[in-house]
Amino acid sequence: MKSLLRPQGKSRWKSLMLASALIAASLAPHAGHAAANGGVVRIVSVGEPALLNPVFDMSPEALEIYNLIFSGLIQENARAELEADLVTIVPTAANGLVKMQPNGEMSVTYKLRSGLKWHDGHPLTAEDLLFTWQVHTDPKVKYPPTPGYEQIRLVEIVNSETAIVHFHRPYGDYYRLFRHVLPRHSFRSKHWAFAKDHPYNRHPVGSGPFALKDWSRGQSAILDANPLYHRARPKLDQIRYAFKPADYHAIKDALSWADDAEILRGMSIASYDYLKNRPELDLHVISNGQIEYLLFNQQHPALADRRVRRALAFATDRKAISDLLLGLAEPAYSDQLRDSWKYNPQTENFYGNNPSQARHNLQMAGWQGDDSSVRSKNGQPLELTLTLAMGNKAHQLVGRYLQQAWKDVGIDLKVKNVAPRVLHEDLLPTGDFELTLGTWTQHPGETPFRRWHSTQAPPQGLNYARFSDYQVDEITRALQSAVNLSEQKRLYSQLGALVAEQLPALPLYYGAVLEANRKSLHNYFPNAHMGTTWNSYSWWLE
Template sequence: MPRLLATLAAALFCALATPASAERGTAGGAGTLTIGITQFPATFHPTIDAMLAKSYMLALGRRPITAYDPDWRQICMLCSKLPTIENGLAEKEELPDGSEGIAVTYSLHPDATWGDGEPVTSEDVRFTWEVGKHPKSGVAAGEIYRRIREIEIHDEHTFTVHVDRVTFDYNDFALSILPAHLEREVFEADPAQYRNRTTFDAEPTNPGLYFGPYRMVEVTQGARAVFEPNPTWYGPAPAFDRIVVRVIENTAALEANLLSGSIDMIAGELGLNIDQALALEKRHGERYEFIYQPGLVYEHIDFNLDNPILADRKVRHALAYAADRQAITEQLFQGKQQVAHSSVSPLDTVHTEDVPKYPYKPDKAAKLLDEAGWNRMKGGIRHNAKGEPLRLRLMTTAGNRTRELVQQVLQSQWRQAGIDVRIKNEPARVFFGETVTKRKYGGMAMYAWLSSPESVPRSSLHSDMIPSEENAWSGQNIPGFANERMDALIDRTERELDPEKRKKLWAEIQQLYARELPVLPLFWRAQPFVLPTWLTGLEPTGHQFPTTLWVEEWGRKAGG
């Protein structure tokens, strides 16, 4: 879950809490907006699997309880007032075992209504928690649900969340709620099979799944989703009569569809890479608006630590020293994407530069591989004493031209070090929905994490969060990293309320991460938005909450 930093901005709250003068849910007649993205969701269920394509689409029709805004401030979205200890809506409480927890009270927007007319209620929140905490439900971040001791319902719109510990982000509740009136029967029938039978996938155009500005009215698996204004939306009326999100997995084809007019814009969250956008701007800069948004998007390679080759830290270090990441960013991205040395962005207030770094040093890589027992060369490939080749598989999302180029460069650099890397790519919905989630990639998997500021990496680095069949593939610790010191640091960081003390713990997390290297950091991505010159109101965020969460603020210039 994201870590939210500031109090509610009054002006934004008023915009969310006060319905527009226009009829609820009625569009402003701006016509159709067609958006191009590169991935199709593996599922539309908001809490099963973590995939940006899903978040991007669902944000057109749903809202989390809390979020970051584009200025990286903590805000209410579905709630009416952000709870704090200072305003009395959050209170520490003694638990039965003598430890300290916290009770946080939220009120839902009183006019929030599912698209089928059912009100959005406290019971929906409680049901979402029941699903999340169930060991067989397979949600992506089950730990956050298991920390909640109880959700106490006061009335239809007011509830108190009783949490078993006090953390610095106690009022972070970016929950994407489920409609109990549609999902309860499916879930209670067989929790272990719920992820395969949810209404979000069996009937994704059911209006009862949406309460935001738009609702999904049509979907073609793997190709597109169509959204139209939601008549029960409680906020300002959206401008567009229809929004079409088209999925074009090949980025060259995505660019071609933009130039031909088949799509109006390319989303920065899931579109062109920076090299493609820069080249496109040189050729057609007058036709579009280009925005390059730096942010918390971290391109990396997960090492599968169940692989005996990669379980050896010396091999992981050698792979890092044998990869010229600086040359990659200079040659492919004109130096505009900074090499990453840990999982915390230099833009984050808790970032530290004091971490082990792995510059391109092929001699050092060779020495480490020799020490690890890969010291026999046959046909240019290293072998061990048993005659086994140093061979690994590298996977990523098929059709992403830049990722495939990075793969090829790394494959060549590692070949020079005597490492035989075989490339195998898959469509994003398969790669994320099956291969990564279930840790089937065997060797190395290249993709990006997108987070919020000071987002404690419990889900991705704590040993409790390793996905397995036993926990229904819940958790995002895809490498399978298990380190007692990291577990302890994560636990302490979450509970430390003093920002300065917390920053020291964050520094140790980053140092341990870089030293153990369960993941090879590549670079911090800038998000290139390619927008029509007539589009107004779209403001990139640079963090995990997509621009579509504010789609009701988008519009079309007169004459556009």
């Protein structure tokens, strides 16, 4: 049965995520089908990695292949639940493996499974954890260091299967580190330093379910099942990639690609209309881990007034924006993914589309007038400028929608297009803009502290709204040191409600891509947190 892409009303995205909610039950073989061993899965990927080394390339295309080649200490399943991968148990404060030290530091003890092997047969040990940390933080290799790893003071080797990671201070996102453990022994050659030109980056050795056999740049990659994989050899024999360019032709070309692949990944949601009548396919609209939002620069006098920001929120219909994007972009209400434990569902109750409330808030803020003209205050018209990066078609559509929607409540919105480099390197850091559309990602460097704390306006952090609220400051600082997951969840819930109320930015919709798989491929469950290949070890073909 094809995934429901156009269910009605509130059930739309509940239907889309149904498969994720049933993963645990569905990993068993389907009724009437025995889980078969063997076979080759062909994947068409829109986009290709530049390198195959997680120190240097963390693009979505690379992450999909890293799930095949590498293993991590901890992984997140499609419900954002933490699962042990290379370790025997997920460290937490409750089981005593995460501890606060008297000097204010935090330590996390990782206990590796016994008998772990790299693809080439070398033992995987705690020394490899030390090496992974070192290359992510060595200024001769990577500067600035990979976010999160710079929080570590020391990786202490207890024995070959145990390491204690010492953090300078409490670090709540410790479980996001060491997602791709690297092999120390692969970089001992005296002829090659760990750098972007190292041969390893084109033919890496890992410990994941599949080993890279061949990579022909711009064309294909072949990966064979790893007989040494710690969960047991995958059911498939091989995975073959065909790389396609991410251009306009890819939208329609997906129709022919489907003839020669079990999986299509990274497609534009515009390809849906070309694939919806293929009965052999299951289609999935999945989050790409990004959230598109409208940013208010609070240095602007009108936007510094929360009543005006509320008016803009009430005048904006997120459902209408979703419809502009074929109805396949889920409306967003928070800076957290909807299926994450960090998400507060109460944020969905703030600022629904209500033009009457928009007019009321503008009136209360002193902006007088009616819908037939531009409102004014003290002789000044309510004119705002939305600055957009050229080349982003979705943002251009949203900009045109906002112009009309806000005009209906007496606001004159002008759209200014600039080169992406100008927006991100000049205007955002200096605050030389009024409104813009931006993208939140799940990058470990985008912490709530750097995004919302009043001290984190550029260049210190990512608070481009120049937002300041003492309660938000307290919570984001507390999150910096919260280790207990239940305490983190409580703080994230409070923060979500406060940010939704204060409106430094208005979340609009979740970024999405279209994935397709043949129904003959089982246990394929796209995962917004780790990518669609996260559980490839359990895939099987009829």
